[in-house]
Amino acid sequence: MLRSMLTSMLTVFPSKIKTRNYSNTIIIAITNSPQPVRRNASTEYMLLQQQHNPTSAYVHLPFCRKRCHYCDFPIVALGLSSPHGDEDEDEDDPRIVNYIDYLCREIKATSVPSNYNKSPMETVFFGGGTPSLVPPRLVSLVLETLDAKFGVCTDAEISIEMDPGTFDVEKLKDLMNLGVNRVSLGVQAFQEELLKSCGRAHGVREIHEAIDIVGSCGVENWSVDLISSLPHQKSHMWEESLSLTIQAKPTHVSVYDLQVEQDTKFGSLYTAGEFPLPCENQSADFYRMASEMLRDAGYEHYEISSYCKSGYQCKHNYTYWINKPFYAFGLGSASYLNGLRFSRPRKLKDYKDYVQNLENGLVNCFQDSKVDAQDIAMDVVMLSLRTARGLDMKSFGKAFGSSTILSVCEVYKPHIESGHVVCLDEQRREIAAEEFSSLLSEGNKINEVLAYIRLSDPDGFLLSNELISLAFNVLAP
Amino acid sequence: MSSFRRALRSKLSLFSSISTSISHPIATTRPLSSLLPYSQNASFCSRPRQNNKEGSTIDLNQYPSDNIRNFSIIAHVDHGKSTLADRLLELTGTIRKGHGQPQYLDKLQVERERGITVKAQTATMFHRHKFLGSDTNFLLNLIDTPGHVDFSYEVSRSLAACQGALLVVDAAQGVQAQTVANFYLAFESNLAIIPVINKIDQPTADPDRVKAQLKSMFDLDPSDALLTSAKTGHGLEQVLPAVIDRIPPPPGRSTSPLRMLLLDSYYDEYKGVICHVAIVDGALHKGDKICSAATGQSYEVSDVGIMHPELVTTGILLAGQVGYIVSGMRSTKEARVGDTLHHTRTVIHPLPGFKPAKHMVFSGLYPADGSDFEALNHAIERLTCNDASVSVTKESSTALGLGFRCGFLGLLHMDVFHQRLEQEHGAHVISTVPTVPYIFEYSNGSKLQVQNPAALPSNPKYQLVACREPTVIATIIIPSDYVGPVITLCAERRGEQLEYSFIDSQRAFMKYRMPLREIVVDFYNELKSITSGYASFDYEDSEYQASDLVKLDILLNGQPVDAMATIVHKSKALRVGRELVEKLKKFIDRQMFEIIIQAAIGSKVIARETLSAMRKNVLAKCYGGDVTRKRKLLEKQKEGKKRMKRVGSVDIPQEAFHELLKVS
Secondary structure, rough: HHHHHHHHHHOOHHHHHHHHOOOHHHHHHHHHHHOOOHHHHHHHHHHHOOOOOOOEEEEEEEEOOOOOHHHHHOOEEOOOOOOOOOOOOHOHHHHHHHHHHHHHHHHHHHHOOOOOOOOEEEEEEEEOOOOHHHHHHHHHHHHHHHHHHHOEEEEEEEEEEOOOOOOOOOHHHHHHOOOEEEEEEHHHHHHHHHHHOOOOOOOOOOOOHHHHHHHHOOOOOEEEEEEEEOOOOOHHHHHHHHHHHHOOOOOEEEEEOOOOOOHHHHHHOOOOOOOOOOHHHHHHHHHHHHHHHHHOOOOEEOOOOOOOOOOOHHHHHHHHHHHEEEEEEEOEEEEEEEEEEOOOOOOOHHHHHHHHHHHHOOOOOOOOOOOOOHHHHHHHHHHOEOOOOOHHHHHHHHHHHHHHHHHHHHHHHHHHHHHEEEOOOOOEEOOHHHHHHHHHHHOOHHHHHEEEEEEOOOOHHOOHHHHHHHHHHOOOO | HHHHHHHHHHHHHHOOHHHHOOOOOHHHOOOHHHHHOOOOOOOOOOOOOOOOOOOOOOOOOOOOHEEEEEEEEEEEEOOOHHHHHHHHHOOOOOOOOOOOOOHHHHHHHHHHHOOOOOOOOOEEEEEEEEOEEEEEEEEEEEEEEEOOOHHHHHHHHHHHOEEEEEEEOOOOOOOOOHHHHHHHHHHHHHEEEEEEEEOOOOOOHHHHHHHHHHHHOOOOOOOOOOEOOOOOOOOHHHHHHHHHOOOOOOOOOOOOOOEEEEEEEEEOOEEEEEEEEEEOOOOOOOOOEEEEOOOEEEEEOOOOEOOOOOOEOOOOOOOOEEEEEEEEEEHHHHHOOOOEEEEEEOOOOOOOOOOOOOEEEEEEEEEOOOHHHHHHHHHHHHHHOOOOOOOOHHHEEEEOEEEEEEEEOOOOHHHHHHHHHHHHHHEEEEEEEEEOEEEEEEEOEEEEEEHHHHHOOOOOOOEEEEEEEEEEEEEEEEEHHHHHHHHHHHHOOOOOOOEEEEOOOOOEEEEEEEEHHHHHOHHHHHHHHHHHOOOOOEEEEEEEEEOOEEEEEEEEOOOEOOOOEEEHHHHHHHHHHHHHHHHHHHOOOOOOEEEEEEEOOOOOOEEEEEEEEOOOOOOOOOHHHHHHHHHHHHHOOOOOOOOEEEEOOOOEEEHHHHOOOOOO
C-alpha cells in the first residue's frame, strides 16, 4: 500500500522526489539557506494527508431569487417571479434543469485520482446560491449520480442550505426522503429593516415559518446562520437575533461577521468600520456577545464562526479545517485533491465549456503545478487555528521539523502572555504563560510537553488574522 | 523608436540642459540596449560625432584668444534661459532648428516644482561678425549655469571660466530673487553683464519697468538692455554682437606654460572619465602628459576637443578655449573640480581653486526594504559617480537597519538626489527628517558637529555650554500686497529682518537672516501658498549663530526611535513634539497591544498620545472554496508586516517616516 502510494507520489511530484534522491547541488542549496519549513519532511506529511481518501463532496447549486447586497458568490439570479419554483413538477425552471444536467455530467466525467482509493462519500454539502430553490427531483438526480460514481454512505451527513420562503413542508420532506439530514437555514437577522437593507428575499415572518417547518418535519440536525455587523445593526438587535436563535433550539449556529467585499453593492456603498456599519469596537462586541450568549445556552464554540450542541459539529465543514481532501462540483466550486486547490469557472458559460472539456479529457483538476511544503504548512496553520481544537503541534512538528515548532512558539510567546494564544498539553490542560516561557528557554523541553496551540475564545479568535499572519511570517519569511 | 529614445532621454539627461535640445545622431548609431544600463551617466554626448562635416575642418589655431568670448546666461527660473540658449545655438548653426526637445528640462517633475538646471554644460559656437572694421570669425563658449542657489558652487565654477554674462529677466515678472542672487555672483566675479529683457512678446510685458528695476537694484544702464523674445526671435540678432562687443576676450597668454582649470567631470561608459576644462594659459595637444596640481597624479591626454555641442575631437585646445579632455582617469573622484592641470615636468602657479562643496543639509537614506541595502549601496555609488557633491557615510539605525548619512548642498539638491535614486535606479528609500549641521559645545571643551540627531546624546555626560546653528541670508521678492503675511511667516521661522525695500511701486524686496533649519522642510511651499505663488525666494549661506537647541526624542512604548529624533529650537519643541506624536498616531496602525507615543526632551515627556489596541481582525467564513482567497489575504497581511519597520514590538509603516518629513 505504501509502495503504491509512493509510486503515485512520484507521478504527482516527480521533481520533488528527484530532488531528494539525485540532486546534490539542490540539497546543498537548501541546507545552506535557512529554511523555515523542512521541505524534505513534507513528503511525509503529504503521505499522512493523502492517506485520507476524499470522502466529502461539495455541490454548488447557484440559483437565487436575487443577489443579496453583501454577496460575491458565483450565483445565478432567477428573478422574484417564481417564489417556490417547484409547485408544479412540470414547470421546472429550464435554467435549473439545464444546470443540473451539466452538474451531473461533471460528476460523471470526474475520475478518482489514481493515488486515492475509491471510497464512498461520508459528507455531501449542497451549498449555494439557494439550494432550496432546486426541485427535490433534481437534487435527487445529483445524489444518484454521486452515488453511482463514488458511492454515498448510508449514514452520510447530507447538508443543504435553505432560505426562508423558498420551501414548504412537502419540499423538505421530499428532500429528507432523498437522504438529506442536515439543514442550514439562512436566517441572517431577525429584524425586518436589516433583512431589507441587505437585500434578502424574505422577511421575518418567513423565518418563523421556516423554523416551524424544520421543526414539524423533525429535522434533528439543523443550523441557523446569522450575520453580525450589518449596516445599522444595533447591539439590541443583535442580542434579539441571538436570543430568538437560541429559543429556536437549532443544534448548530453559524455566526458570520459581515465582510464587505469589493464588487458587491455593500462594497460600493460602505467602508468597513464606518457608519452605517458598526465601528471596529462595536463589531468586536457583537462577536463577544455571540460567544458569550451561545456558550451560556450550551453551545460549543468549535470554530471561529461556528457553534454547536455537543456532537453536532458540521462534519463536512470540519474536513476543510483539518485539511482533508474533498471533491467539489458545480459553478465556481473549489476542490482539494492531491494537495491542490482547484476552482471551477465562476461564469456559467465558462463552466459549461469546462464540463465539455472535462468530458473530452482536456482538463485535469489535479495536475501540473507543484505542491510546496510551505504552502501546506500555511494552510494547516491557517485552518486549524480557526478551530477550538487548535494546531496539533506533535504532528505538525513531525512533518515540518521541531525548529519550526520552536520559532512558532517564539513568535507566539508575547501573545500567550497576553492571553490571545493558549497552549495545551496532551491532556488538553492549559500550560500557563510562565511555565511555557521556562519550557521554551530549555529548548527541546517544549516539544515534549506542548501538544496543541489554539487561539483563545473570544480574544484570540477576534484577532485571528493578526495571529495567523504572524505564524506565516515564521513559515515563509 | 524615437519616442522610446525620448523617454529614455528624459531619464538620462536631467543634468544636461543644452544637449537635451539637440537631436542626437549617436543615439541612433549605438545599440539602444548598450545605453540602458548606464543611462544615468549624465550627458549622452559622449562620443566624437561620426561623419561630422565640420569635424575635420575645425582648426582652433584660427581662434586666438582675441577671437574668443566665454560667457554664460544667468536668470531666475522660467525667465527663458534655456530657450534663449536654444536660439543662440540655432542661430550659429550649432544645432538645427526644430530638432530635439525645447527646454526639455522644464518638463521634469523636479523642474516644475522647483525650477533648476543642476549641472553646468558648455557649448562651443562659431560666429562671423564685423569687428573693428573687418569680418572676423569668433569662437563663442556658452557656459550654461544652474540657476538654483543650492548649486551656487556650480555657478561660481562656471562663472570662473567666463568673462561675461547675459542677465536674463522676464519682461513681465521683472527682477526676482534668483536674478538678484545670480547678479551678485556674476558681479563678484567681475564679469561684464549684459542685461537681456526677455519675453517682450507677452501682453503684460513692461520692459520700462524692468529697466527701472535693473537701474535701481543693480545700477545697470537702461540703455544697455537688449529687448528680446526668444519665442518669436525678436531682437535675438543683437545678442551675439553684444557678447562680442561688450565682453572682453579671455586674458590668458598662449605662450605661457599650460594651465587649465578643471570645470566638471562625468563618467562615460566607453571613454571613462570625461573632464570639462578651460585653458587659461598655454596650449594642450592630444598625447600631452598632464599632471594634477592637487594630487600630483599624471595622465596622458588620449582625446581632446570641444563640445559642439556633442564632443568633437580637435586634437588641440588653446588659451582661452573651453573643451573636454579624456585622460584615462578611472573615477570622477580623481577629477577634482577646481583643480589646476598642467604639463608634467613644468612648474606652474596653481590657479585659485573653487569653493569646495559645503554640505548644508543631511539626511539618512535607508532601503525601504531592509534587505535591499546592497542595491541601495550600488545605486548611491553609481549616482555619486556623476554627482561628487554629495557626501556619503554609512550609518545604522535600530529602526531602519543599515543605511547612509548623506550630505547635500541644499534641499533641492537632496530632492534631486532622491528623485534620481528612485527614477533612475529604482531604489525605494526611506529618508529621515533632514537636519542641518549643528555644533554643540560641552563644559569639558569638546565640540560636537551633529549631522544626525540620533548621534546627539539625550542625556550628555558634560554640561552643554553652547549650541550653534547655521543660518542663511534669504532674499524674498513679493508683490507688495503680501508683505504682511510674509513678515509673519519669517518671524515664525525665527527670521531677523535685514533689509526691506521696494523695487518699484508693486514689488517689495526683503532680506532675512534665518536659521537654515527653518527653511529646510517646507518654508518655500508655505511661502508660495501664502503669496498665491507670486513670491520668489533664494538664499545663500551665512554664519553660525548661537541658539537654544534641544534634542527631541520620539518614544514608542518607552523605546526611543533613533531615526525619528530631531533637533529643534526650544521655543518650538512643544509644538513640533505634539505634531509629530499626532502624525504618528494617525499613521501607525492599531496593533494587538496598546501603543504609547511620546515626544521627550531628555527624560521629560512633552507630548503623549495613546493608540488603543486592535479589537478585531478576523475573517468570518472560511470554507472549502474560500481557503485560497483567505490565505492570499493573510499572506498580504503578512507581507504588509514585513514591509514595516520594527521598534521594540511596535510595527511602524513606512508612510509614518514619510509623513514625519512634513513636520517642520
